[in-house]
Amino acid sequence: MIGWGILVAVITALALAVFARRRELVSTRERLAERRTALERGTHKARLLYPQVDLTQCIGCGLCVAACPEEGVLEIVHGQALVVHGARCVGHGRCAPACPVGAIALTFADLNERRDLPVLSDKLESTATPGLFLAGEVTGFSLVRTAVAHGVAVADEAARRTLRSESVPDGVRDLIVVGAGPAGLACALQAKVRELDYVVLEQDELGGTVAKYPRRKLVMTQPVTLPLVGVLDRESYTKEELIETWRAAAHGQKLPIHTGVVLESVSRAADGLFTVRTNQGEWRARFVCLALGRRGTPNKLGVPGEERTKVLYSLLDAQSYQGRKILVVGGGDSAVEAALGLAEQPGNEVALSYRREHFSRLKPRNEARLNEALQRGQLAALMATEVQRIDEGEVVLRAKEGGAARELVLPNDEVFVFAGGAPPVTLLEKCGVSFDPAQRAATPPLAESGPGFARALAVALLLALGVLVWTLALHDYYGLPLVARIDSRWHAALRPTGAVGLPLGILATLLISFNLAYLMRRAEWLGPRWGSLQRWMTSHIVTGILALLAALLHSALAPRSTVGGHALAALAVLVATGAIGRYFYAFVPRAANGRELALEELHAQLAALSAEWDRGHRDFGERVRAAVAELTASGPWMGSFPRRLISLLASQGRLRQTLERLLRDGREAGLAADQLEQLAKLARRAHRAGLMAAHFEDLRALMASWRYFHRWVALFMVAILVAHIVIALRYADFGGSP
Ligand SMILES: Cc1cc2nc3c(=O)[nH]c(=O)nc-3n(C[C@H](O)[C@H](O)[C@H](O)COP(=O)(O)OP(=O)(O)OC[C@H]3O[C@@H](n4cnc5c(N)ncnc54)[C@H](O)[C@@H]3O)c2cc1C
Known part of the structure; x- marks a missing residue:
């Protein structure tokens, strides 16, 4: 009786296991296809922040995938988290704390290539100018919540140092905050809490980028505590709600915010005090917090006619435009959201011009809405087109078709340009902030917890x-x-x-x-x-x-x-x-410290290995290298667990036979024994690395199964x-x- 019970339990467990595994394999295949698409389009890489998964530690629980509010950034592939659409990461940073084993670190993508990120200490202080702080999106980290956290941290640091420093001449404030977006506002509120003598300078109005969002746009956020205001604990607010809360706080707390003041430069004297020059005079202070955002200056198209008043760089209220012929320029979410909002208004004829052939970094929701609108003929997408000239009643575009180009003339009343914002690099450099990647501290490697x-x-x-x-x-x-x-x-x-x-x-x-x-x-x-x-x-x-x-x-x-x-x-x-x-x-594939490698890293390792072949006997080394390359060049193994296993074992057998044959030939050709030994070692390493690169997914699939x-x-x-x-x-x- 018990024997039958066990048999039934075994069969049930087996059936369940096979069923669950099948489902997992189907979704893994889909996600790998997604990842291939992202690689082809170049959207696997992040623009700013990027979750780096330590595969050595990842247990594939999926909590990071569930925590990420953006769709498709992280997915579970082969039982572990993998970055699929890195470009969709906007730095919410929820994945890292959600990971129960600390396998995710948020890093900047390709830091060495970035010349638009300031070099800062962990206190957000310019390494080139002590006492000059940056806060919010100007540091490279986006999101309202991060901006608030930065603003508070800078005010706290300024207060801590003010307590320790000597008294200053009259007219010198403790802190000058430039920019009244969420970072500047939070810095000002915390400065008030810490009883600092401070002032806020803003070129425009309170609210920063958020104030420029379209009407009723939803701002997604995580619970955030604003000093003297309290916790904003909802997941989303309309732009109007946020701006109203911030205005009420600024007004209620009588924050010294001077609007219409444009920062021109900051200099630090030998006594360590700062002079802040603006279009409305000078201010002096012990510390300066630049919370300028990155979108202060929208990118321009640089075409004739762009100075016309009909060319705009933000859309506040789509309903104000009806019965108009409108061109929207750009391929990001802001451009698509604006084009969709305008296309919904009665009588509008909306065209969306994008210089690339595909939209590659849209949120899935925007992509789906756009496709629906295109199918309904609500708007036209002019792909691979660039604006050439903007005239009073028309715009001229250049359309690329294959190798050729042709002109496209569109009747036009308004042009909305969403080409991103230029980080104020020149201004910041003038103020004493370095952008030199060589000055940046190296990213610490992920802590390794190998298995021993x-x-x-x-x-x-x-x-x-x-x-x-x-x-x-x-x-x-x-x-x-x-x-x-x-x-x-x-x-x-x-x-x-x-x-x-x-x-x-x-x-x-x-x-x-x-x-x-x-x-x-x-x-x-x-x-x-x-x-x-x-x-x-x-x-x-x-x-x-x-x-x-x-x-x-x-x-x-x-x-x-x-x-x-x-x-x-x-x-x-x-x-x-x-x-x-x-x-x-x-x-x-693993790094020397045991961390599992991503495919991109593996290719780099393989390239580094190729230089070593010449150190052995040149001609014979080339023969061994070619033989190893041939052994690893076959396509993906495909198929099931047993087939992959057989392929792996067979590849090891083939390597052994090939090496035996080659070493025999080498000995007959009179090559020294130690040279042959070195070559054999290199051949084994190269074979393993080549095998890992050629069958990256197969090997991960084997491990997952x-x-x-x-x-x-x-x-x-x-x-x-x-x-x-x-x-x-x-x-x-x-x-x-x-
Ligand atoms: C379309 C869009 C959608 C977004 N959606 C979200 C979202 O849903 N959730 C979320 O958390 N984040 C979102 N963000 C990001 C978020 O808006 C920013 O990260 C945040 O506003 C940054 O705040 P900040 O204070 O650092 O900069 P900003 O808000 O940009 O404020 C900078 C301020 O500095 C002022 N300034 C600039 N230069 C000067 C100068 N020379 N002199 C004086 N003043 C100056 C500017 O006028 C501005 O008021 C979105 C951004 C965009 C563009």
């Missing part, structure tokens, strides 16, 4: 030897057939319920429980946070092997066809799959173990009878 296999295997080997010694010492008991053991003097102690056998069973159970605690350590929200993952992984391997040995001794080295025997068999399978996983692990299988076997083993314990407690004879 070597140590674990050494411990396991020692333990296995111990068991061997035990077995040999008691061979006159273990060597007996089961029925004959009853008469042995060792039986009372060594049988499963005996004085030694039972504690061994209990030990095996405890070890398995401890072994599973590793999973809880990986999913930190479930279990303890102490101890490095490396130690836990080592103990996972050691306790797994030790549990198997203890269970084997508990069964008196004679597992029976009982629930306990099945639990032991499942445990043995589990340990064996663990060992196989170790083999796959070696094929997952294995992880999946390993977990299901573990689950199954735990189920039978529980059944074994329950049955033993109910029916086993723990007394003296043999």
